[in-house]
Amino acid sequence: MLRVEGITKQFGGLIAVNNLSFEIGKGQIVGLIGPNGSGKSTAFKLISGFIPLTNGRVYFDGEEITNLQSHQIARRGLTRTFQLVRPFAHLTALQNVMIGGQYGHAALSHMHDAKDNGMDVLAQVGLAEKAESKAKDLTIMERKWLEVARALAGRPKLLLLDEFMAGLNPSEIPQAIDLIHRINGMGISIIIVEHIIKAITGTCERVIVLNAGSKIAEGHPTDVVRNPEVISAYLGRRYAEN
Amino acid sequence: MPKLTPRMIISLLIALALLLLPLITDDDNILTLLLLTFLMAGLASSWNILGGYTGQVNLGHAAFFGIGSLITRQMWLGGWPFALSMASGCVVAGLAAAVIGLPAFRLKGTYFAIGTLAMAEALRITIGNILPTVTNLPTEVIRNYELAPRYYLMLTAVLLIVAITIYLNNSKLGLGMMAVREDEDAARAVGVNVLRVKMIAFVMSAFLAGMIGGAYAFYFVSYYPNFTFGPLFSFDAITVLYVGGVGTVVGPLIGSVFFVILRDMLVKNLQGVHQLVFGLLFIVVVLVLPGGLVEAWDRIKQYVRINQSPTKNQHRETKAQTYPGENLH
Ligand SMILES: Nc1ncnc2c1ncn2[C@@H]1O[C@H](COP(=O)(O)OP(=O)(O)O)[C@@H](O)[C@H]1O
Ligand SMILES: [Mg+2]
Numbered sequence: 001m002l003r004v005e006g007i008t009k010q011f012g013g014l015i016a017v018n019n020l021s022f023e024i025g026k027g028q029i030v031g032l033i034g035p036n037g038s039g040k041s042t043a044f045k046l047i048s049g050f051i052p053l054t055n056g057r058v059y060f061d062g063e064e065i066t067n068l069q070s071h072q073i074a075r076r077g078l079t080r081t082f083q084l085v086r087p088f089a090h091l092t093a094l095q096n097v098m099i100g101g102q103y104g105h106a107a108l109s110h111m112h113d114a115k116d117n118g119m120d121v122l123a124q125v126g127l128a129e130k131a132e133s134k135a136k137d138l139t140i141m142e143r144k145w146l147e148v149a150r151a152l153a154g155r156p157k158l159l160l161l162d163e164f165m166a167g168l169n170p171s172e173i174p175q176a177i178d179l180i181h182r183i184n185g186m187g188i189s190i191i192i193v194e195h196i197i198k199a200i201t202g203t204c205e206r207v208i209v210l211n212a213g214s215k216i217a218e219g220h221p222t223d224v225v226r227n228p229e230v231i232s233a234y235l236g237r238r239y240a241e242n
Numbered sequence: 243m244p245k246l247t248p249r250m251i252i253s254l255l256i257a258l259a260l261l262l263l264p265l266i267t268d269d270d271n272i273l274t275l276l277l278l279t280f281l282m283a284g285l286a287s288s289w290n291i292l293g294g295y296t297g298q299v300n301l302g303h304a305a306f307f308g309i310g311s312l313i314t315r316q317m318w319l320g321g322w323p324f325a326l327s328m329a330s331g332c333v334v335a336g337l338a339a340a341v342i343g344l345p346a347f348r349l350k351g352t353y354f355a356i357g358t359l360a361m362a363e364a365l366r367i368t369i370g371n372i373l374p375t376v377t378n379l380p381t382e383v384i385r386n387y388e389l390a391p392r393y394y395l396m397l398t399a400v401l402l403i404v405a406i407t408i409y410l411n412n413s414k415l416g417l418g419m420m421a422v423r424e425d426e427d428a429a430r431a432v433g434v435n436v437l438r439v440k441m442i443a444f445v446m447s448a449f450l451a452g453m454i455g456g457a458y459a460f461y462f463v464s465y466y467p468n469f470t471f472g473p474l475f476s477f478d479a480i481t482v483l484y485v486g487g488v489g490t491v492v493g494p495l496i497g498s499v500f501f502v503i504l505r506d507m508l509v510k511n512l513q514g515v516h517q518l519v520f521g522l523l524f525i526v527v528v529l530v531l532p533g534g535l536v537e538a539w540d541r542i543k544q545y546v547r548i549n550q551s552p553t554k555n556q557h558r559e560t561k562a563q564t565y566p567g568e569n570l571h
Contacts, residue, residue: 048431074433082431088424091417099421102414103433109414154432 001026001189002078002158007046007056009039009213016042018213019056024158029180029190031200031221034210040193041083043210044160048080049073061157077105077157081164083193085147087135093146094131097121097153104154114153121153125179141172148179158189165194177203197225260397264390273389277461279502280396281454285479286486286494287403288450293480294489295410296443297423298347299355301476302362306335306448308471310455312369315377315467318459328456335452339444347440359473366471373467384463392461399457403450407491419443423489474517481524487536496535 002024009017017039024030032040045051047058049070057066060078068076088096097118101108108114122128125145130138135146144164151159165176180203184190194200200207201221209217209224211233217224224230264273289303310331317327342361349357379387410416418439421429426436455470478501486497501520508516531538 050427050430069435070430071433071435074431079433080431082428086425086428086431088421088428090424091420095417095420099417099429099434100432103418103421103429105433111412111414114414150432 001028001061002047002191003059004043004047005057005059007043007058008054009042009046009051010054015213017046017210020210020213020215021056022208022215022218024189024191026157027184027187027189028206029184029192029204031197031204031207032191032193032210033195033197033200033207036195038210039213040195040210041162042213044080044162044191044193048078048160050080071103074154074156075103075105075107077155078160079104079151079154079156079158080160081147081151081162083162083166085140085143087138087143087146087150089136090134092132092134093122093127093138093149094118096135096146096150100150100153101155104151104156106153106155118153121149124152124182125149140167144168145179148183152183152188156188158191159183160191160193162193163195164192165200197221201225257401261394264393270389273393275502275506277389277393277396279498280393280400281458282478282482282501283495283498284396284400284403284454284457285451285475286482286497287400287407288447288454289476289479290407290447290483290488290490290494291410291419291450292440292443292447294483294493295407295416295423296419296440298440298443299351300358300444300447301355301473301480302358302360303447303451303479304471304473304475305358305362305365306339306451307455307458307475308362308365308369308468309335309338309448310452311459311470312373312455312467313452314456315459319377319380324460328453328460331456331459332449332452335455336445336449339448340441343441343444347437347444359476362471362473362476366468366473369471370466370468375466376464377467378464387463392457395460396454396457399450399453402453404491404495406446406450411491415439415442420489478520481520483534484524484527484532485534487534488532490536493534493536500535 004023005021006019007017007021008015008019020039020043032043034040042051046053046056049065049068049072053066057064059065060073060076063076065073065076065078088099091099094115098111098114101114101117101121106117108117119128119131122131125148127142127145127149130142135143138146144167148161148164161180165173168176180190180192192200192204197207204221206219207221207224208215209230216233217227217230219227260276263276267273285303285307289300292298292300312331313334314324314327314331317330318324342358346354346357346361378384410419418429418434421432421434422436422439429436429439458470482497482501483494484497485500486495487493505516505520508519512519527534533540
């Protein structure tokens with residue numbers, strides 16, 4: 001589904017992502033973890049075509065997408081969300097998701113199809129009642145759901161969720177995890193970026209650990225959290241104490 | 243067939259009244275004032291497509307109005323049928339936007355605004371050098387000059403632009419434009435080809451400004467060819483739109499009525515300072531009422547509703563709706 005080969009991003013003297021390679025199979029949920037500043041968001045931006053690579057190649061669905069523009073990549077069914085949500089603030093929730101359905105991989109050209117699809121997706125994230133509310137009038141939490149709904153409306157094959165669970169309160173985490181499973185149940189592969197490792201140990205079948213831009217471990221979450229390099233480099237004392 | 247709302251019925255009645263007016267009155271003052279209102283409404287509505295819907299502030303809108311009037315007038319005076327001349331004016335204005343758009347959209351925000359202003363000024367000066375003499379309507383046209391056909395042409399042009407903005411409110415293209423206005427990166431992330439949407443909006447906006455220019459060339463008896471490239475046509479259009487309500491269908495219409503009436507009063511009573519008044523008005527609107535008269539009207543309606551409501555305390559919390567244009571500054 002997705003194959004990333006040696007992607008590298010250099011910002012001046014800083015190597016934000018260093019020779020990162022991995023693969024995601026169809027229907028998988030994979031976690032990308034690492035401390036703040038380890039290059040997770042940058043990796044997402046590289047894969048989704050938001051910033052040019054310094055080096056490396058990206059293949060999606062059997063085709064090379066390395067040099068495609070971000071909207072072309074989204075149209076092929078690889079959609080990212082933003083760590084800090086970015087809804088279309090002055091448009092309604094429904095308009096937000098309609099745009100996702102019309103311009104995304106779903107390519108719904110008729111307004112009524114986009115509307116039906118949009119209402120379905122809003123219902124899936126529990127926002128059906130807010131369809132006519134402007135995005136800026138939603139709560140932070142609702143805007144997070146809307147961000148995911150807008151991506152979902154395009155019927156992606158692979159969804160990149162950037163710190164989707166950050167900022168949710170503990171009672172909302174199970175809802176978020178449930179949503180991730182439902183999305184996956186539709187046959188959509190998912191990469192989740194999180195820096196709270198506990199949030200995804202139960203959800204991901206595999207995690208990739210970044211530290212200072214490089215991959216330092218990859219494997220089943222329960223194995224990875226025992227890996228000494230991961231513990232010292234990333235989890236540190238705090239996790240060991242828990 | 244969509245259901246007729248009270249708002250649609252009122253709009254249709256107004257349109258009908260405007261269409262019938264020249265049959266009822268031959269008071270040239272009224273027709274002229276209305277024609278100038280249509281002119282402002284057309285300029286503002288066409289600017290709205292790129293500025294209000296797509297969020298790209300073009301300070302050189304007059305260039306496309308100017309190109310439309312120039313091509314129309316020159317071809318028409320050169321013996322071509324008027325309809326063909328006007329159509330050419332629209333097409334050339336649209337093509338000019340296509341040519342300018344590719345490099346101009348590499349500039350963001352303020353730089354795009356300044357770039358378009360510089361482009362329009364350069365055109366105005368160039369046209370002034372190439373065609374320094376006044377253009378007049380042919381004598382036989384002046385001899386049989388009638389206001390009504392000019393009135394109808396301008397009105398039709400405006401109605402067409404209004405129909406297009408109504409379509410934009412409820413179409414994939416219009417939603418794509420608004421997505422670009424709201425957040426280019428978020429738009430890209432869901433598959434919107436941002437540059438393409440901007441280009442389409444720019445070409446549409448310029449084509450329609452060219453159409454208004456063509457109608458102007460049909461109406462105005464005598465002017466310097468570079469007059470229609472003047473920056474005031476851009477600035478007045480923007481003032482009209484912001485006063486009325488940017489990014490809405492009715493904003494430019496309400497704004498143009500307000501603008502033309504106010505200008506008429508100012509020119510009669512405060513000759514010379516009316517530009518200053520409009521400048522101040524624009525600043526006040528942007529600062530105090532970014533959604534213009536449309537927003538003011540919404541606020542009043544909301545206020546009335548809250549105060550008439552039996553459960554009014556519960557409604558107190560309802561926030562006044564602010565307006566899509568507010569993010570443009
Ligand atoms: N546009 C940029 N220019 C310069 N440095 C950047 C830029 N974006 C990110 N960085 C740097 O790259 C590193 C990785 O950032 P990021 O990918 O956002 O980390 P994470 O998402 O893992 O917290 C950080 O040191 C950050 O400061
Ligand atoms: Mg990040």
